[in-house]
Amino acid sequence: MRPFAALLLLSLSLVASACGPVQSSAVISDAEAAVEKARTAEAPKYALYNFTLAELLLHKAREEAGYADFETAVKLAEKAIENAELASQKTARAIHERGPGTPPAGSPTPVEPQ
């Protein structure tokens, strides 16, 4: 009975410790998808502010995951998703209001994100 209990505890702890990386990589993947979707929707042209934020947050999320700070990585990735989705919404609204290919007034020429 004792060896079984020990084995169970070990398995649980391994699962628990592996939970962070698994969750963070899942959220980061979602964020990457959201950013890519916004890019495809021409968010860099119509919602550059949110799109840039999304990219930077995603980048930082990856960095934090690299430092094994999975909790922070998840939070950042979630924010990246929010901004990417916001950028996509703004882009869709702008295209709907002004027509495709018309950038917002006063907006500088979009550049590729760093």
Place this chain on the structure above:
Amino acid sequence: MKRLCALVAMAGCAASGVLHERIGILQEHIKFVREKQRGEECAPRPLAIAEANVQFAVAEVDEGYGGRAREHLDVAEVAAAKALEESRHCAETALLAPKVKVVPIAKDTDGDGISDVEDDCPLVPGIRQPHPKNGCAPPKDSDGDGVPDEIDRCPNVAGPASNQGCPIDRDGDGIPDDQDLCPDEPGIPELKGCPIKDTDGDGVPDHLDKCPTVPGPAENNGCPWPDRDKDGVPDKDDRCPDVPGQKQFAGCPDTDGDGIPDIDDKCPNEPGPPEFHGCPPPAPEVKKHSLVVVTKKRIEILQQVHFATNRWQILPDSFELLDQVAQVLTEMPALHVEVQGHTDNAGSKAFNTTLSQQRAESVRRYLIDHSVDGKRLLAKGFGPNVPLASNTSERGRAQNRRVEFHILER
């Protein structure tokens, strides 16, 4: 160890404070661009970069990663500046656009050349400087050292920022290093910050010592007194500055060693006592005169002094005798003599006494006339009172009629 830990903790706190200050400034800056300059629309990318990096910096500070926080703040500051620049241009353009309702932003109330939009002190003329003091009056800097008074520990004395605006004075002598010829040795202002030195150890500091390597008294500016004869007695104290001598004789020699320096010695080569001015005392010899002999108590005369009968005139045959007496007295100037006159008992005593006095005075006068000082001579008549022989015979009376010379002092 505890102290070290405390220091590290203090340094950490100070660094954290600086980071928070930077974060606060950036947040204000971003807020301004976003709200006043339509930043999201006019400078979306730099604004996003600035915002994101400020957020990251906040997180890193909270996690205790100051270095990473600084990197994010560096990026954020550059981006924020760019956002301000881009949004300003965009905002002005937007102002000109007829369709857009925007409040005038090029107004410059204080006329300092910085529009109110950019001006953190729009009512006070100022200079262009980083937000949040852009357009504000420059900080007061009384000593003009580039370190504002508010953070200048020495606001009235110029000093580098690295020393909190105070002049650097490594040796702590109160003279700033840039004016200190000896910045690592405490010194005095008279020596431009260099220490007082006394190379020859004569008590006169080198900077006042005209002979810094040769000991000398302060009265002679640190130089030794001159000593021409090199006898160790300086010329100023040397009675014989050109002849080597002895200290006890004020630098004069004493050749005959009689204790009287040559300069005062009438006989420098013959020892002699002071009463004879350094000369040997005269020998107690008595010069031989044919008619006179000097003894201890008297000047003995080998002849009688002859006078006129019953009178006091000296007869010429006694002149040679008295001349010799005068000569003896001249040769022996220390002698004081009593000239005594004596008679026999023929006649009245009063007459003889008077006669003997007159005869003694007559002899005294003769000697004075022959260059003997009268003060050395005393004349006294004894009459018949001191006979040498019996007055009963002519021979005895002849012996009693006499003149004697008694030495009173020699």
